[in-house]
Amino acid sequence: MNDLKRQKQKISFDMAPGDPVQSGLIPPQARRVQIALPTQPKIPAQDFYEEPLFDRAAWERDLALPKPSEPAASTHSINVTPRAPSFAATGLMAMQERGFSHRFARVPRGVGAVAAAFILVVVTGTVMSQRDNPSPQQAAVSSEYMPETFSEVPTRAVIADMTDVSEISAPATPTAQSRAALNTAVPAGLQLPSAVPPASAKSQPERVRDAMQTLGGNKLRMLRESVIAGLFDVEIYTREGVERVRLRTYNAPLANVVSSNLLIDVVGMGDAEMSAALRTPEGGADVETMMFELVQASLLADEDTARVEAALDMSRKIFAASQARTEAIDGRRVYTVQRGDSLAYIALQFYGRPSAYPRILAANRDILQSSGEIQIGQRLTIPS
């Protein structure tokens, strides 16, 4: 019995003639449980390797011999261990000998030069042909957005997408209704309530009206129609390291540099008159929020419930996408003013309406001037 157990230890999986299974040393019923692994697996060397196994004696003998002279240039062999099969002596280094570099060592240099020249010609031809025929996508990208053309005033990215007029098919003269709505609703939204009348903001309604007349009421109308049709989306973008949100209409994909510039110019001319709620800490005008307020206010002034709903949708989208973060200090919500912010923009992010900024102003009387100018880094309490 003991003998049998010892035999079992020696069982291996191969079918060599000495196999106890083959030779019948193990009774047939015991074959099923022969899972014991042999302590020393027999690897049939000749099946795996073409070269003879490492002959240590010969290797040691060769080591004692003087080093062989430079090998023949054409074979390019790195003979680390003389006469030893390279895989056995040096592991991965052996791969080098039979692999890539070895094969290429035999390629004449002339062939390589010809191949390189051919590749160069092909690549050059491809590049040239692409330069001649830019793909439509490239063309579209290059003409889509040219911020450098209106970057004279240091404001955050103009809401150029909202101000596009390039595809307008509407009549040039605005309807009486839209103009009336614009005149009444727009400036009213961003003026301080009469309780705190800023001395300087008086002429802003005229300024904005002038601006909008310069732009043409049909541009605003087009934006309104985009919003009513729901053809707009919120875009999150980064400017000067600050993440911002803005609306972007689908049917107006091209930036309207002209109208944005006009708006900036008009605001710039009447710098002192501009509502401070739309002033950025850098001294520029927050044109994006201004356009938002223009479009939204003109929609809200409508009696059509669908338009009012569309106006609220503008707020919803901006509000939900806002990235503005606050800290809780002594139970207060505190927001730190960042580059490109304006009081109206902060109000838009926290209350959904730019015109809600007096709430912030009122809560920060101690650090803000009554006009509402803000500084970068200022910590504003945001009442909830």
Next chain:
Amino acid sequence: MPDGRALGFIPGSVSLPHETVAKDNAFRDEILKALGARAFEDVFNFADAQNLVVFDNGPSQNDAGILIAHLLEAGYPADKIRYFRGGMQMWSVVGLTVRE
């Protein structure tokens, strides 16, 4: 206090039955606000929302899973929610502090 919580809970944790953040619960908005969300009409902004670690009794229960599903449905950002699947069972098995 819910039955499971009365048996013991992780110190500093807050009990929030998943029914309270179900879509049809009238107080859901208030709870979301308490978690730091900002509300405007029917939309929420979760920029200020707290990071949550949600757990329940453990693998034998799915209350935490339901709570997370409700939160996600409400728009709570997934990257602000962590799910401690081991729950109270694993917590106590490894001998961590349990308050009762």
